[in-house]
Each structure stands twice: as C-alpha cells, then as structure tokens.
Amino acid sequence: MAPDVPVRVFARPRPRQEEDGYPECMEVQEGREEIWIRPETKEQTKICPADQNFVFDGVLTERATTQDLVYSRCAEKVVSTVLEGFNGTVMCYGQTGAGKTYTMSGKVGDITNLEAFHAMSEGPDRGIMQRAVEQVFKAKAQMNSGGQMGAGGVEDKGKAKGSVEVSLKMSYIEIYNDIVHDLIQEDTNSIALRKSVAGKESAASTPQMRNGASCHSVSSRDQAMELLHLGLRRRQVAAHNLNRDSSRSHAILTLYVTRGSGKRSAEAGKGGPKRGSASSDAEETIQSRLDLVDLAGSERLSKTQSSGVHQSEAQHINKSLSFLEQVVLAIGDPNRDHIPYRTCKLTQFLKESLGGNSYTVFVANVRLESSFLSETVRTCRFAQRMLNVKNSPILNVMRNDKNVSQYIQKLVDENNHLKEELALYDSLSQVNREYEPYTDEQRAILLEQLERYFLNDSWSVNNFSPLEFSSVRHIKEIILQCKAIYNRTSVPSSESAGPSAPSIESQPLSLGHENGHGSVEGRHHNNGGADVYSEAGSYQSESPQALPRSQSNSSNGSALDPAKIEIYKEGVGKQLQEALDENRMLVKTKKKESNMLAKQMNELIKRIKASEDKTTTQDLKAEYRELHQERAMLLSEIDHCKSLAAECSKKLKEGVHECFQ
Numbered sequence: 001m002a003p004d005v006p007v008r009v010f011a012r013p014r015p016r017q018e019e020d021g022y023p024e025c026m027e028v029q030e031g032r033e034e035i036w037i038r039p040e041t042k043e044q045t046k047i048c049p050a051d052q053n054f055v056f057d058g059v060l061t062e063r064a065t066t067q068d069l070v071y072s073r074c075a076e077k078v079v080s081t082v083l084e085g086f087n088g089t090v091m092c093y094g095q096t097g098a099g100k101t102y103t104m105s106g107k108v109g110d111i112t113n114l115e116a117f118h119a120m121s122e123g124p125d126r127g128i129m130q131r132a133v134e135q136v137f138k139a140k141a142q143m144n145s146g147g148q149m150g151a152g153g154v155e156d157k158g159k160a161k162g163s164v165e166v167s168l169k170m171s172y173i174e175i176y177n178d179i180v181h182d183l184i185q186e187d188t189n190s191i192a193l194r195k196s197v198a199g200k201e202s203a204a205s206t207p208q209m210r211n212g213a214s215c216h217s218v219s220s221r222d223q224a225m226e227l228l229h230l231g232l233r234r235r236q237v238a239a240h241n242l243n244r245d246s247s248r249s250h251a252i253l254t255l256y257v258t259r260g261s262g263k264r265s266a267e268a269g270k271g272g273p274k275r276g277s278a279s280s281d282a283e284e285t286i287q288s289r290l291d292l293v294d295l296a297g298s299e300r301l302s303k304t305q306s307s308g309v310h311q312s313e314a315q316h317i318n319k320s321l322s323f324l325e326q327v328v329l330a331i332g333d334p335n336r337d338h339i340p341y342r343t344c345k346l347t348q349f350l351k352e353s354l355g356g357n358s359y360t361v362f363v364a365n366v367r368l369e370s371s372f373l374s375e376t377v378r379t380c381r382f383a384q385r386m387l388n389v390k391n392s393p394i395l396n397v398m399r400n401d402k403n404v405s406q407y408i409q410k411l412v413d414e415n416n417h418l419k420e421e422l423a424l425y426d427s428l429s430q431v432n433r434e435y436e437p438y439t440d441e442q443r444a445i446l447l448e449q450l451e452r453y454f455l456n457d458s459w460s461v462n463n464f465s466p467l468e469f470s471s472v473r474h475i476k477e478i479i480l481q482c483k484a485i486y487n488r489t490s491v492p493s494s495e496s497a498g499p500s501a502p503s504i505e506s507q508p509l510s511l512g513h514e515n516g517h518g519s520v521e522g523r524h525h526n527n528g529g530a531d532v533y534s535e536a537g538s539y540q541s542e543s544p545q546a547l548p549r550s551q552s553n554s555s556n557g558s559a560l561d562p563a564k565i566e567i568y569k570e571g572v573g574k575q576l577q578e579a580l581d582e583n584r585m586l587v588k589t590k591k592k593e594s595n596m597l598a599k600q601m602n603e604l605i606k607r608i609k610a611s612e613d614k615t616t617t618q619d620l621k622a623e624y625r626e627l628h629q630e631r632a633m634l635l636s637e638i639d640h641c642k643s644l645a646a647e648c649s650k651k652l653k654e655g656v657h658e659c660f661q
C-alpha cells in the first residue's frame with residue numbers, strides 16, 4: 001500500500017506598496033514559516049478575536065521572494081517526482097488579486113502581445129508553468145541521451161545508462177461557470193469547441209472527463225510556450241476594483257509524461273514510494289501527470305463591486321471554492337467515509353490531487369494589508385486545513401511483464417481446452433448446447449415462451465416447457481426474464497390501495513421529510529413543482545426493485561431489458577446515484593448551517609431593537625449584514641446543489657428509459 005504523503009502548504013504574501021503603511025496587523029517574521037496576526041482595532045477583533053499564528057511548510061516572504069525561489073521551494077521537487085513516474089500537482093489559491101496567476105504564469109501583462117509574452121517567459125518574472133516546462137524538457141534531453149533522473153531533478157551520474165524514449169503531451173483547460181472549456185484546441189471557433197468539450201464531460205462520463213480536453217504532443221519548449229500563450233489568451237479575464245486582469249475561471253495546465261520501452265533501473269525513483277512488486281527486468285512504460293492549477297480568486301462583491309455577468313461569475317467562483325472547502329474538510333475528518341468530489345467540476349478534476357494519487361503542493365496567495373484581514377484569515381484557515389490532507393502517490397507503471405503475459409496465455413489455452421472438452425461431452429451425449437451470451441433475438445424468443453407459459457391457463461406441474469433448463473446460461477436468462485415480466489405486470493402496493501392512491505412517481509420524497517423541516521418541503525414544492533428529490537428519479541443501485549414499477553412498463557408497452565438495466569445499475573446509473581446522494585447530502589448540511597445562521601440573525605435583530613447605544617447598534621448591524629451575506633451565499637449554494645441533483649435525477653430517469661426494449 002502506498003504511504004500517506006501530506007500536501008505541502010506554502011503561503012505567499014503579495015508584496016505591499018510602501019505607501020500601504022507599516023506596521024500592519026499581519027506580518028511575516030523573517031526566518032519563521034508563519035504568518036502572524038495581531039488584531040488591534042475592534043473591527044479586527046471581530047474577524048480574528050485573538051492573536052493567531054498560522055504555521056506552514058514555508059512562507060515565501062514578501063520582498064525576499066523571487067519567482068525563482070518560489071519555484072525551487074514549491075515546484076521543482078514535484079516536477080522531479082513527475083519525471084520519475086508519480087503524479088504531481090501545484091495549485092495556487094487565494095483571494096482575488098493576491099498573485100495566483102503571477103505565481104503560476106508570471107507577469108502576464110498584455111497577453112495579446114506575443115513578443116512581450118515570450119520575453120517575459122524567458123525572464124525573471126516567468127512563473128511556475130514556464131519553469132516546469134523548462135525543467136521537463138531539460139530532463140527529457142538528459143534522458144534521451146542516456147541519463148537518469150534522480151529525486152532532485154538533476155542527472156545522476158553512474159547509474160544504468162541507456163537511452164529512454166520520453167514523450168510529452170499538454171492540455172490546458174479552464175472551468176468557467178462550472179463548465180469545462182478547452183483552452184488550446186486549435187479550432188478558433190471557441191464556442192463550438194467549448195460546446196463539444198462540455199458535452200463530453202457530462203455527469204455520465206465524469207471519470208473520463210479529462211479526456212474531453214484536447215491533448216497535444218509537444219516536442220520542444222517553444223512549442224509548449226506557444227500553447228501556453230494560446231491558452232492564456234483564451235482564458236476568461238475581466239477587470240474589477242481589486243484586479244485589472246482578474247481570472248474568472250479555474251485553469252489547469254496538465255503535462256503528461258510518458259517514458260517508454262526501457263528497463264527501469266531498480267535504483268530509479270529513490271525519492272518516493274515504490275511499487276512493492278516491481279522487478280528490475282520488466283519492460284515498462286511510465287505514465288505520469290503534472291497538474292498546474294491556477295484557481296480563480298474568491299471575492300467579496302462589496303469590495304470588487306462586480307455586477308451583472310461578473311457578479312454571476314463571482315458567485316460561481318465562490319460556490320466552487322466552497323465545494324473545494326467541503327472536500328478538504330471531509331478528507332481531514334477521520335469520521336467521514338464519503339468525500340463529496342462530485343459536487344462540481346473543480347472538485348472532480350482535483351480528485352487525485354486531494355486525497356488521491358499525487359504529490360501535491362498548495363500555495364496560499366495572501367495580501368497582508370489590514371484591509372484584507374478577513375480574506376487573509378480565511379485563506380490561512382483553509383490552508384491550515386489543507387495540511388491535514390494526505391495523498392497516496394504511486395508509481396504509474398504499465399508493465400509488459402513476460403511472466404504476466406505467459407500466465408494470461410496459459411489461462412487462454414486452458415479455457416480453449418475446456419471448451420473443446422465440453423463440445424466433445426455434448427456431442428457424445430447428443431445434445432446441442434450453446435455457451436455464448438444470449439443474443440437479443442434469442443432473448444426475445446425466450447421472453448415470448450415465458451409469457452405464453454405464464455398466461456396459459458392450462459399449465460400444470462407436468463408442463464414446464466420453457467423452464468426445462470438446458471444450461472447455466474439458460475437458467476440465468478430465465479430468471480432475468482421472469483424478473484422483467486414480474487416488474488412489468490405487477491401492481492405497486494400504493495396503487496392497490498385504490499384508484500385514487502397516488503403512484504410512487506407522483507410522491508415527492510422531499511428533503512423536508514428527510515430532515516424533518518417542514519418549511520424546506522414547502523419551499524421545494526413552491527419551486528416550480530420540480531420534483532428534484534422524487535423517488536422516481538432516484539435509482540437504488542442495491543435494490544433494483546426500488547425502481548418505480550409503474551415505470552417498468554413504458555407507455556408503448558415495452559419491457560425493461562434486464563441485461564441493460566444490470567449494466568446501467570453497475571455503471572452510469574451507480575455514478576449518477578452517488579452524485580445525487582452527494583448533492584442531497586450537501587443540501588441537507590447546508591440547510592442546517594443556513595438555519596443556524598437564521599437563528600443567529602434573529603438574535604441579532606432582537607439585540608439591535610433592544611440596543612440604546614449608537615455604536616453598539618452600528619456594530620450589531622454590521623454583524624447582521626455579514627451574516628446575511630454569508631447566508632445568501634449558502635442559499636445560492638443550496639440552489640446550485642439542488643440544480644445538480646435535478647440534473648442527476650433527470651439523467652437517471654433518461655438512463656432508465658433507455659433500458660426499455
């Protein structure tokens with residue numbers, strides 16, 4: 001089993017301008033990997049009641065930190081491990097304008113100016129993305145000429161020599177308003193392109209959604225830079241009060257490294273965990289991946305003054321970041337066995353990076369000006385939680401092991417031999433049996449036989465015609481078809497209560513019932529009558545009987561195909577059901593939080609009414625406004641989860657309908 005490796009967390013404060021004034025209530029102390037907060041004013045103590053120090057794996061001090069230093073401290077080692085065959089992630093998180101894009105892509109400036117971009121990409125302001133590409137190409141050149149990559153990313157002399165084939169691919173996507181867009185597809189018609197990518201990553205195909213993005217072979221650093229420039233040009237950017245070039249999307253640049261057809265030295269990969277069973281003489285292909293993630297910045301609308309479309313973008317950004325927080329909280333909680341990765345595209349993409357197969361570094365970009373105290377405290381708290389996230393990186397080796405191939409061949413031979421034996425046995429006993437799976441035609445014939453058998457009044461214990469079992473596959477098929485007939489013809493218990501009894505389909509299983517909160521149910525019904533949580537849309541993978549029987553018989557009298565529904569149940573149906581459950585669970589939790597906030601707000605109203613002191617009243621009102629904003633955010637998250645649940649529910653229904661013959 002792969003060992004747990006914690007996410008490494010760094011904080012990078014954006015340099016303050018001299019005119020911002022010192023001292024501030026936040027500071028980084030030289031030589032100490034911590035950000036200290038000393039609230040002084042009453043306002044500040046409301047945000048952070050007492051002195052607090054946030055300790056990280058590293059704090060990149062404001063003035064001393066160059067882009068070069070940031071790379072060597074935060075990213076270089078991760079890139080080296082990727083070159084060895086492990087997955088790696090570096091992600092930047094923080095409030096808008098704190099320097100995430102600067103850290104990742106460098107001082108981008110006017111992105112339409114290609115020359116300026118290339119000049120920057122070679123200069124000291126270049127970011128982690130450019131530097132990672134450089135490191136990877138440097139290593140590729142070394143490996144092609146027979147060197148081995150060691151843990152430090154430098155050539156290790158004296159190890160097994162021999163040219164290793166290395167190929168690199170690159171993809172660059174953005175998640176904008178929870179839709180995945182390809183940023184480097186060569187088609188300039190981005191709308192058509194975006195539709196196609198978004199279409200591919202539907203809930204039904206979430207595990208493969210990465211494949212929805214185009215993947216480009218890159219053979220030189222310059223080629224990779226061209227693609228990076230193209231992607232940055234296409235990324236959604238807008239101006240607001242705190243950042244002239246604010247990213248409106250989460251962007252993920254992925255470098256895929258494949259090292260092919262070489263014998264991996266037993267000594268290689270000393271820097272990290274090894275696969276226990278790896279032998280030194282196997283032919284191997286190593287496929288690893290580096291994700292460089294520039295998250296969109298959280299923003300307070302009151303500060304950015306965004307409105308219209310940018311306000312809606314901001315709400316999407318804040319929502320997805322809050323889902324990210326939920327995932328991180330769940331991973332860090334030993335009592336939670338379910339991590340809500342499926343709630344949005346961002347968390348789906350980061351599944352391996354957080355709690356999965358990856359070496360991950362998290363950079364918290366912060367601003368130390370007092371006016372950003374609340375945002376910085378929030379970022380630091382989140383970054384601290386990130387320290388609890390443990391990953392399990394493994395060496396991504398595809399082995400072409402001679403022993404395994406031989407073993408598979410042995411099994412194939414044995415299977416052929418048994419088939420021959422069976423054929424001989426059948427011919428000696430003069431029976432003609434088939435062992436291949438039923439075709440649709442054979443299945444239809446069997447179904448017809450069974451229907452005749454059940455409908456025939458004159459059937460008796462002596463007449464078992466279609467039930468005279470001829471083989472194991474025949475028995476299985478009869479049982480499946482009997483189940484289909486049963487589902488189609490039997491009447492649900494609620495219907496048997498009388499014609500006026502509502503069908504299961506029309507009984508909403510509302511959250512209100514689940515939570516015991518009557519009000520929730522009321523709002524749910526008022527919401528256009530969309531039965532998001534109706535049992536009809538809920539597909540119980542453990543018990544197929546839970547499917548509404550009224551649906552087992554479609555309007556045109558066709559029957560549910562047992563084989564199809566089984567496949568659906570184990571595959572897409574199961575994924576959709578999980579996603580539905582997750583969203584329902586999130587709605588439930590958030591509703592509780594929202595109710596608690598409502599209670600606190602009611603208390604505050606009482607206190608405001610009772611207050612006679614002007615300053616106290618003002619403070620209470622300010623507190624009320626904060627809570628109100630927080631609750632508004634929660635309510636919009638709840639709506640978002642509901643709409644996701646509705647989408648899952650709809651897809652589930654469509655999927656079940658497709659299982660009718």
Ligand SMILES: Nc1ncnc2c1ncn2[C@@H]1O[C@H](COP(=O)(O)OP(=O)(O)OP(=O)(O)O)[C@@H](O)[C@H]1O
Pocket residue numbers: 013014015094095096097098099100101102103107108243245246247248295296297298365
């Ligand atoms: N460490 C730094 N040194 C010099 N300039 C910086 C630094 N960090 C950020 N900046 C500058 O601050 C501005 C805002 O930074 P940037 O666009 O990287 O923020 P961001 O966190 O990506 O914001 P958003 O979330 O809104 O996209 C840019 O002009 C950037 O060049």
